[in-house]
Amino acid sequence: MKEGVPHIICLFGPQGSGKGTQAERLSAWLGIPHISPGNIFRKAMADETDLGKQVADIINSGHLVPDEVTNTLMRERIEQEDCLMGFVFDGYPRNTAQNDALHAMTQLTHALVIDIPEEESLHRIGERRVCSQCGMTYHLTFKPSKVTGVCDVCGSALTHRDDDKPDAIRKRLDIYHTSTEPLITSFEQRGIVHRINGMGSIDDVWKRVQEAIQKE
Numbered sequence: 001m002k003e004g005v006p007h008i009i010c011l012f013g014p015q016g017s018g019k020g021t022q023a024e025r026l027s028a029w030l031g032i033p034h035i036s037p038g039n040i041f042r043k044a045m046a047d048e049t050d051l052g053k054q055v056a057d058i059i060n061s062g063h064l065v066p067d068e069v070t071n072t073l074m075r076e077r078i079e080q081e082d083c084l085m086g087f088v089f090d091g092y093p094r095n096t097a098q099n100d101a102l103h104a105m106t107q108l109t110h111a112l113v114i115d116i117p118e119e120e121s122l123h124r125i126g127e128r129r130v131c132s133q134c135g136m137t138y139h140l141t142f143k144p145s146k147v148t149g150v151c152d153v154c155g156s157a158l159t160h161r162d163d164d165k166p167d168a169i170r171k172r173l174d175i176y177h178t179s180t181e182p183l184i185t186s187f188e189q190r191g192i193v194h195r196i197n198g199m200g201s202i203d204d205v206w207k208r209v210q211e212a213i214q215k216e
């Protein structure tokens with residue numbers, strides 16, 4: 001691994017691949033921020049900031065957050081001082097418009113793609129539980145709450161969201177295959193794509209992620 005050189009990493013993977021968890025580990029290991037638009041939006045909504053109110057209005061009216069909003073947010077985020085030695089994007093870019101914006105703002109050093117079969121996605125997400133209050137996510141097998149059905153952070157009830165049921169998962173997998181996967185091709189041409197087998201434990205996958213980063 002090169003010392004003193006920024007790591008600008010994107011994590012890709014279908015729903016249930018565990019990329020959020022691996023992004024957190026990369027962030028801690030490399031000492032660089034983990035940047036997830038979803039997390040930023042959820043926190044902004046919980047804190048009721050101007051961004052949060054704007055995003056809540058969009059989502060409550062049944063729309064997706066427009067790419068321009070996400071792109072602006074990401075550009076402002078990576079200009080902050082804690083991003084000088086790099087950062088880990090998780091959940092960005094998701095489509096061509098976001099990918100084009102990314103190319104204009106920075107050059108990735110690594111695109112990590114965590115692969116798991118569809119059946120595994122369905123199984124893993126089916127066990128996901130989300131805090132009804134603060135949005136913290138848990139998993140019955142991989143990341144259980146200390147008390148069953150209760151959030152460790154805020155003590156509120158955990159829910160099994162409709163989004164985490166099979167029909168909704170299949171819909172999101174379709175979107176991943178059609179909108180996000182083609183982006184990986186653009187990074188393959190630059191030789192920065194590392195395909196990682198996402199099966200096994202979080203620690204198994206983490207070893208593969210570290211190997212991919214160290215192999216430079």
Ligand SMILES: [Zn+2]
Nearest residue numbers: 131134151154
């Ligand atoms: Zn909570």
